[in-house]
Structures are given as structure tokens and as C-alpha cells.
Amino acid sequence: MKLNSILKSTLLAAAVISGSIQAKPVYVATTAIVEHPALDAVRDGVKEVLEENGYSGDDLKFTYESAQGQPAIAAQIARKLVGDQPDVIVAIATPSAQAAVSVSKNIPVVFSAVTDPIGAKLVPTLAQPGGNVTGLSDMVNVKQHLALIKEFIPDLKAVGVPYNPGEANSVSSVAALKEAASEMGIEIVEAAAPKSSDVMVATKQLVGKVQAIYCPIDNTIISAAESVIKVGIDAQIPVFAGDTDTVARGAVAAVGYNYFDLGRQTGELVVSILNGENAGNIDVKMAEGTDLFVNPKMAARMGVEVPTTVLDRATQIIK
Structure with a gap:
């Protein structure tokens, strides 16, 4: 038994040295209330920023799910994502953000394309909102x-x-x-x-x-x-x-707004969290540029x- 244990330890060490055991990829789960060009552009902008910051290929698990315009489906998706335990949940548009925030107590949630984050009860304040939530508002003039x-x-x-x-x-x-x-x-x-x-x-x-x-x-x-x-x-x-x-x-x-640029602004918030910053300490941002x-x-x-x-x-x- 002792010889077998030594052999297993040796093989494990060799595997680590050879790189055959890969580090767990960063997992960013995105969800949106519905698919349409503006919200799709947000998703794509987030992914581009992640890739620019080294989160790509085998180092990134990036998923996307649409609620097909149904808040009930958005709630189901949110519960599923919490069970999947991603590193960050990106919730695009107010109904999906509300669903994610209501069920995620520990996993950071970054919302995007939300007009009124306070009115939607996603955060109590825009400055350092606390908890595990931050994001980006697209309030328009x-x-x-x-x-x-x-x-x-x-x-x-x-x-x-x-x-x-x-x-x-x-x-x-x-x-x-x-x-x-x-x-x-x-x-x-x-x-x-x-x-x-x-x-x-x-x-x-x-x-x-x-x-x-x-x-x-x-x-x-x-x-x-x-x-x-x-x-x-x-x-x-x-x-x-x-x-x-x-x-x-x-x-x-x-x-x-250019919603791809808005997605990129959202992606910067996600990168900050992946780099160790607490979501609740990050101010909610307002979309820039028209x-x-x-x-x-x-x-x-x-x-x-x-x-x-x-x-x-x-x-x-x-x-």
C-alpha cells in the first residue's frame, strides 16, 4: 500500500510538471432577458474585454443564456447559474439583473443595460453599493x-x-x-x-x-x-x-449609446472583480458616450x- 501511495504521488507530481493538469478556467456566466442587437452587443463587448485581459481560450469558460423575454425564465436561469457557481454573473437588462440579484448572495453580480438600478432595487446607492452587486446604467437623457x-x-x-x-x-x-x-x-x-x-x-x-x-x-x-x-x-x-x-x-x-462600448465598460468591471476587487466596493458606473x-x-x-x-x-x- 505504501509503495502504491508513493507511485501515485510521483505520477501526480509528474502530471503537474508536464502541464497535463490544467488550472480551473475562470467562469463568467452571462444572461439577458431577451436577444436583440443592443443586448447581444453588450454580451460581445464584455467578452472582448475579458479576452484582451488574458481571459480567453482554455482559461475562460464563457456562457450565455437568454430568458426569451420571460421573467419567469430569467428567474429559472438565475437559480441555475447560482448552482453552477461561476466566478461572476453578468446580468444584462433589468429583469435578468433583478432575477440574479434576488438569488445570488455570494457570487458577484455585474448588471448592465439597466436604466434605474436604485428604482429596480438592485443596489441601495450608486456609490459603493455594498454586498455582491455592481454594474452599469444606461440611463438616457x-x-x-x-x-x-x-x-x-x-x-x-x-x-x-x-x-x-x-x-x-x-x-x-x-x-x-x-x-x-x-x-x-x-x-x-x-x-x-x-x-x-x-x-x-x-x-x-x-x-x-x-x-x-x-x-x-x-x-x-x-x-x-x-x-x-x-x-x-x-x-x-x-x-x-x-x-x-x-x-x-x-x-x-x-x-x-453604442451598446458594444457599453459592454466593454461592463467588462472592465468584471475584470476588476476577477482581479480581486469586491463588487460591493465598486461604484455603479453610468454609460459614457452618445x-x-x-x-x-x-x-x-x-x-x-x-x-x-x-x-x-x-x-x-x-x-
């Missing part, structure tokens, strides 16, 4: 968005907003939008769409009541943006968006022309 719409429609009086009242981020965005609109003498007409399949019906309810339609940072609405755009074309009502990715899908214009995207072809299809002042400062013109 909605007054700037209304000003952009007004450049297209100088006599703007009413803007229609389809949104999911079940998404905390969307409720916060609509509240901010109504406050800004009131100061500008603009009425906000709401249309509730709790599910992606409700989006077209909700948007049609706005026809005849508004001069423009605005898609807020709402995962339900953005995932079904083509439905909103179809209504805009059919009713000759221009559709604007809170995110630039939706412009390539047919919205007339948007001032917003772009102006315009789509002249879709503007024409919806009965408006892109003003020269907008074209002159556009960072990207969709052909």
Missing part, C-alpha cells in the same frame, strides 16, 4: 430625445410611447419622459404592451392621437421593433428610438425628411 424629435416635427404636440408596464426600467423611462415632455409642452400618450406579441396592437392604438412614436429603452418593445416600424410606415407616423441599434432596423433616428444615428430612407417612408441640422451632426447615416 430623454429631454435630448424629445428635442431630436422636435427637430423633425417643429410643431410637435403629442408623442406615442408603447411600453411594457412590467419592466421597471421602462416605467422609469416613461416617467422621466413625461416629466421632460411636460416642460416642453408635449403630451405623452402611453400604450401598454406586456408581451412582444402585444406590441403591434398597442402601437396601432396610437394612430390618430400622436405625431410621432418613441420606442423607449424597453426590452419588450425593442425585441418587436419591426412591429412598431410597420405601424409607422402604414400610418405615416415617424418612429424614433431610445437606442441606436433600432435605427438600422427601421427607426428614423436615435440619440443613444451617438446620433439617422435613417433617411425610413424617414421618407414614414413621411418626414431628415433636417440638415441633424444630418450634419450624425455619427452614422444608415444607407
Whole structure:
């Protein structure tokens, strides 16, 4: 028995020296409430930063799961991930972040693309939030968005907003939008769409009541943006968006973040945690940088022309 033990120890030492026993890879688990270009770009930005910092190949286990727009599935995914014990959970968009934070008591959670982290009860404060949670907010300047719409429609009086009242981020965005609109003498007409399949019906309810339609940072609405755009074309009502990715899908214009860059900013937080920093000691960051995207072809299809002042400062013109 003693000889066998010595032999086993010798073989184990040889294996370690030869490198045949690999160190456990860093495990970063990502999850999002739904798949659409903006949220997919966040995920890709996170992974790029990890790879740039040496977490790649056999040294990184990187997984992704979508909740397909269903908060109940987001909760299931969160529980599964906690059982899998990754080094960090990256939760993209408010419903997935809420699900992850509610069940993860020890595993660090980094949220991203969350409009109102405090309102969503993810953190008690943006500065050193404590616990095991930090992240990045994509709170937008909605007054700037209304000003952009007004450049297209100088006599703007009413803007229609389809949104999911079940998404905390969307409720916060609509509240901010109504406050800004009131100061500008603009009425906000709401249309509730709790599910992606409700989006077209909700948007049609706005026809005849508004001069423009605005898609807020709402995962339900953005995932079904083509439905909103179809209504805009059919009713000759221009559709604007809170995110630039939706412009390539047919919205007339948007001032917003580049969500790949937002993902990279999120990735920097993940790297800090992997390097030993406590998530709760890291301030929640606000997304940086804004772009102006315009789509002249879709503007024409919806009965408006892109003003020269907008074209002159556009960072990207969709052909």
C-alpha cells in the first residue's frame, strides 16, 4: 500500500510538471432577458474585454443564456447559474439583473443595460453599493430625445410611447419622459404592451392621437421593433428610438449609446472583480458616450425628411 501511495504521488507530481493538469478556467456566466442587437452587443463587448485581459481560450469558460423575454425564465436561469457557481454573473437588462440579484448572495453580480438600478432595487446607492452587486446604467437623457424629435416635427404636440408596464426600467423611462415632455409642452400618450406579441396592437392604438412614436429603452418593445416600424410606415407616423441599434432596423433616428462600448465598460468591471476587487466596493458606473444615428430612407417612408441640422451632426447615416 505504501509503495502504491508513493507511485501515485510521483505520477501526480509528474502530471503537474508536464502541464497535463490544467488550472480551473475562470467562469463568467452571462444572461439577458431577451436577444436583440443592443443586448447581444453588450454580451460581445464584455467578452472582448475579458479576452484582451488574458481571459480567453482554455482559461475562460464563457456562457450565455437568454430568458426569451420571460421573467419567469430569467428567474429559472438565475437559480441555475447560482448552482453552477461561476466566478461572476453578468446580468444584462433589468429583469435578468433583478432575477440574479434576488438569488445570488455570494457570487458577484455585474448588471448592465439597466436604466434605474436604485428604482429596480438592485443596489441601495450608486456609490459603493455594498454586498455582491455592481454594474452599469444606461440611463438616457430623454429631454435630448424629445428635442431630436422636435427637430423633425417643429410643431410637435403629442408623442406615442408603447411600453411594457412590467419592466421597471421602462416605467422609469416613461416617467422621466413625461416629466421632460411636460416642460416642453408635449403630451405623452402611453400604450401598454406586456408581451412582444402585444406590441403591434398597442402601437396601432396610437394612430390618430400622436405625431410621432418613441420606442423607449424597453426590452419588450425593442425585441418587436419591426412591429412598431410597420405601424409607422402604414400610418405615416415617424418612429424614433431610445437606442441606436433600432435605427438600422427601421427607426428614423436615435440619440443613444453604442451598446458594444457599453459592454466593454461592463467588462472592465468584471475584470476588476476577477482581479480581486469586491463588487460591493465598486461604484455603479453610468454609460459614457452618445451617438446620433439617422435613417433617411425610413424617414421618407414614414413621411418626414431628415433636417440638415441633424444630418450634419450624425455619427452614422444608415444607407
